Amino acid sequence: MGNCFSCFKVPAAPPPSAEPSADPASCKPLQEASDQEDADMDGGMTEVLHRQLSEKRANELAQSNGNSKLLLDGSVRMSSGSRTFCRIPLGGRTGSDKQRNGNNNSLVRSVSDSKVVALFEQYKDGAEDAILADGIERLCLDLAVRPDEFCVLVLAWRFEAEQMCCFTRQEFVTGCRTIKVESIRGMQARLPELCREVQQDPELFKKLYRFTFKFGLDPEQRILPADMAICLWRLVFSQDEPLMLDRWLKFLEKHPHVRGIPRDTWNMFLNFVETVGEDLSSYDDAEAWPSLFDDFVEFENDQVNQNVTKAISCD
Template identity: 30%
Template sequence: MDDKIAQFSSVTGASTKEARRYLTKYKRLDQALDAYYNDPSAGARHTASTSKLNALFDKYKDPDGDDITVNGTIQMCEDLGVDPEDVVLLAVAYELKSPAMGQWTRKGWTEGWKALGVDTIPAMKTTLETLRRQLATDTDYFRRVYNYTFEFSRPPGQRSLGMFSVPCTTATRNSLRNCVGLDMAQGFWAILIPHGLQGGALAHVSSAQDGDGDERMGAAGEGGEEGWKEEYTQWWFEFLEKSGLKGVSKDVWQMFLEFVRTIDSKFEKYDPEAAWPSTIDDFVEFARNKLAGNA
C-alpha cells in the first residue's frame, strides 16, 4: 500500500492522506487515479505547475524554432509510451489546440495540460488513458475531436490536407480551403471510426432521432435495427478510391459522421432527398450493390 500511495501522490500531487483515501476505496492504483481525475473537484486540489510544463515543453521544443515539431513529438510519444499514430493523440491535439500535425505551441501546451490538471509525464500517461476512454464512449466528445481533426490536419499555407497539396477534382478556388487529401482523410477515418464503434460513441441511433439529443441504441436500435458495421468502413474506402476523388470536403467529412451513426445496416432507410452530400448518395448506391452481390 505504501508504494501505491507514493506513486499516487507522485502522479497527482495529492497528499498522502488523500492518496490513501482513494486507494482504500478503489484498491487498484489505475482505478484510484482514474477516479481522482474524474472527480470534478480534483482540479481545484491540484493546480498544474506552469514552470514544470514549460520545462517539459523546452525538452521537446525544436532548438531552431518556437514550437514542438516532428522530432520533439516523436520523443514525447516515446516518453509517454504511445505510438505516434495512436488515436488518442487526436484527442490530445484537440485539448492542446495543436495547430498542425506534429506541432505544439507553448501556449496550447501549457494551457491545455493545465486545464487537464497534469504537469508530469506519469500524470500525462494516466490522462491519455482517460481521454482514450472518453473518445471511445462519449458521443459529443468524439464529435468535437473528429471535427477538430479536419481543421488541424491542414498544414499552414496549404489548402488541402496531406504532405503535399492535393486539390479536390472539381473544386473551385474557394472550396479548396475546405478540402483534405483523400489518403490523409482515410488514415484518420481508419483509426477514428473503429474506436468510436467499439466504445459506443458511434452507437447506432434511428435516423428519425435528433443527432444531438439521441437515445443510445447500442449495436441495434429499435426493433433490433442494426447500424454501421466495421466492414462498411472498408467499403467506404473502396468506393472513394474507385470514384476517382482526390480530396474530401469539409461537408462530406462532417456529414459522414452522422451518416455512420444513423444509417441502417441494409442501407434501406436512407433518404436521398435529405441534405446529404452527393458523395454519400453515390456511396449508398455502391453499398446496396455490394449487399446485393453486384459489386
C-alpha cells in the same frame, strides 16, 4: 493568557472577620447574599477588563492606522481611503474560518508552470519555439504510445493544436494546464481517462471528430486530401468502428476521381453512419446528403446486384 478572557477571574477581597452568630440558621441567608455579591463583583470586573483590553487593542491598531475603526462585534476594519483591506476579529481567526480555507485549498489542484515549461523545453525544436515532428516522436516514445494512436489524437484535441506534428509553446503549456499535468508520468496516467471521457460522451466525440478534419489540413487548405481523410477516418473511429466504414473507405480508394473531402462531407458522414443501417436500407436520397453519399449508395447497390446475378448464374 492568550486572547480568551472568559476564564479570567479576580479573586474577591477577603471579607472582614466577624463574630460568629449564635444561631447557625440566621447566618445562612447572610452567607448566600455574600456569595451572590462576590459573584456579581467577579462578573462585573471580568466584563470591565474585557472591555478595557478590547479598547486598548483597538487603540493600538488605530495608532498604526489612522483609518482603523472598532466594529460592534469587537473586530477592527482597517481602511486606506475607500478600500478595506481586512477585518480582524479581536479573538483571532475562528475555527470555522480555518476549516473553510483548508477545504478551499484542498479543492484547488494547481499545476506548476515552471515544470510544464521545463517539460516543453525537453522536446522543443532547436530552431523554432515549438515541438515539431522529431520532438513529438520522442514525446510519444516517452509516453509509450505510437504517434498514430487514438490517444495522441485526443491529446492534440485537448491541446487545441492547429497543425499536425506541431505543438506550439502556448498550445502545450495551456493544454497541460487544462488537463492538469506537469510531467510525463502524469500525462501517461491522464491519457486513458481522456480517451474514456470521449468514448462515453457522444457530444465530446462529436467535437473530437470535427476537430480531426481541421487538424489534418495544411495551412491554407480548405479541402482534406482523400488519402489523408482515409487515414484520419481510420484513426478517429479506431475505438468504435462503424459497420460500413470499411466499405466506405474501399469505395474512396477505388474511385481516384475523389481527390478531396470538403468539411461538410466530413461532418455529415458522422450523421450518415448513425442514421443509415448496415445494409443502407434507411438511406433516403431525397434528403440533403452530399452527392458523394449518393454515389456510394449506388455503388453498394450495384455490388449487391452483381453478387445476386453471379449467384443466380452459378445455380
